[in-house]
Amino acid sequence: MTEITAPVPPTRQSPASMIDPFGRHVSYLRVSVTDRCDFRCVYCMSEHMTFLPKKDLLSLEELDRLCSAFVAKGVQKLRITGGEPLVRKNILWLFQRLGRHLETGALEELTLTTNGSQLPKYAADLKAAGVRRINVSLDTLDEAKFRAVTRWGELGAVMKGLDAADKAGLAVKINAVALKGVNEDEIEDLLRFAHGRGYDLTLIETMPLGDIDGDRTDQYLPLSVVRGRLLDRFSMDDIPYKTGGPARYVRIKETGGRLGFITPMTHNFCESCNRVRLTCTGTLYMCLGQDDAADLRGPLRASADDALLSAAIDAAISRKPKGHDFVIDRRTKRPAVQRHMSVTGG
Numbered sequence: 001m002t003e004i005t006a007p008v009p010p011t012r013q014s015p016a017s018m019i020d021p022f023g024r025h026v027s028y029l030r031v032s033v034t035d036r037c038d039f040r041c042v043y044c045m046s047e048h049m050t051f052l053p054k055k056d057l058l059s060l061e062e063l064d065r066l067c068s069a070f071v072a073k074g075v076q077k078l079r080i081t082g083g084e085p086l087v088r089k090n091i092l093w094l095f096q097r098l099g100r101h102l103e104t105g106a107l108e109e110l111t112l113t114t115n116g117s118q119l120p121k122y123a124a125d126l127k128a129a130g131v132r133r134i135n136v137s138l139d140t141l142d143e144a145k146f147r148a149v150t151r152w153g154e155l156g157a158v159m160k161g162l163d164a165a166d167k168a169g170l171a172v173k174i175n176a177v178a179l180k181g182v183n184e185d186e187i188e189d190l191l192r193f194a195h196g197r198g199y200d201l202t203l204i205e206t207m208p209l210g211d212i213d214g215d216r217t218d219q220y221l222p223l224s225v226v227r228g229r230l231l232d233r234f235s236m237d238d239i240p241y242k243t244g245g246p247a248r249y250v251r252i253k254e255t256g257g258r259l260g261f262i263t264p265m266t267h268n269f270c271e272s273c274n275r276v277r278l279t280c281t282g283t284l285y286m287c288l289g290q291d292d293a294a295d296l297r298g299p300l301r302a303s304a305d306d307a308l309l310s311a312a313i314d315a316a317i318s319r320k321p322k323g324h325d326f327v328i329d330r331r332t333k334r335p336a337v338q339r340h341m342s343v344t345g346g
């Protein structure tokens, strides 16, 4: 069966476009609006994290200006992430401001990655601001395991968040990090849960980003293994469905739902990378797994017009590296990069 069911309209040719040295169009910006979070997931952070000093944070007005500069340069998809984006004070204001680019058609999609805990408060307003699809991270359906994985989270709060998203009419994709010995026996349950509620499910391999309290070798579960196990129970058809991110999708015959695989470890997807990532302090990372970065806060604050900023963005894109090279094994004790996913934005 041939499926072309992407929820976003086909990519228009933007009048402006950013092209990197490898010919890849950069059309997708992920913005970490805060590195702080109300959870402490074991694969993401250590329990006693040192967060960025509040004084270094860009204001929401500055984030709006930066995002808008990227939209003017051809970014068509904007994902707000973190840390937990919905714990940032007045975050709704940013969504409402950015919504104007959806109205003009300059932006195709404004979306969000969240742990779901704050959705009861925000789901309806996010929808009204123009958000149509959200990613909600959920690694387990077992309350005790949920507490163990997130350290500070409550499964019940996320379930209420999902109910609120449904009620608001937001399309949901569940993201689950595959964790050895933690949720590997639950992948089928997660699949049935997600598809039963009409959600897509995407599985993610854990990546070596930042120091955590434990050893990542104990957590890492290759998705090739998960896929093999699922094939004992389910039939999968590869489908060309794309959401702009790195997941490769299959259709599960038995449930009718979509399952995505994000495999930064076992199958590098850098050749089709269309993304750059902005931190809440205005640092632009051209690759999740490399240290090279560009400071955009300086040029942003140096003048009221965007000429310096635009030149700094061009210079950064011209340095976008070919890709990352992640390793998780017993001999490689250090993370690939020191910064956590919550800083760079997932």
Ligand code: SAM
Pocket (backbone or CB within 6 Å): 037, 043, 044, 081, 082, 083, 084, 085, 113, 114, 115, 135, 136, 137, 175, 176, 177, 204, 205, 206, 207, 208, 209, 341, 342, 345, 346
């Ligand atoms: N707090 C929000 C959430 O959890 O969805 C947004 C930020 S979080 C950093 C974004 C995504 O990154 C989540 O799906 C999370 O599971 C994933 N993530 C965090 N650290 C990771 C790591 N080291 N390897 C792989 N995925 C990771």
Ligand code: SF4
Pocket (backbone or CB within 6 Å): 037, 038, 039, 040, 041, 044, 045, 082, 083, 084, 115, 137, 342
């Ligand atoms: Fe917070 Fe998301 Fe990281 Fe969990 S994965 S600690 S919810 S930022």
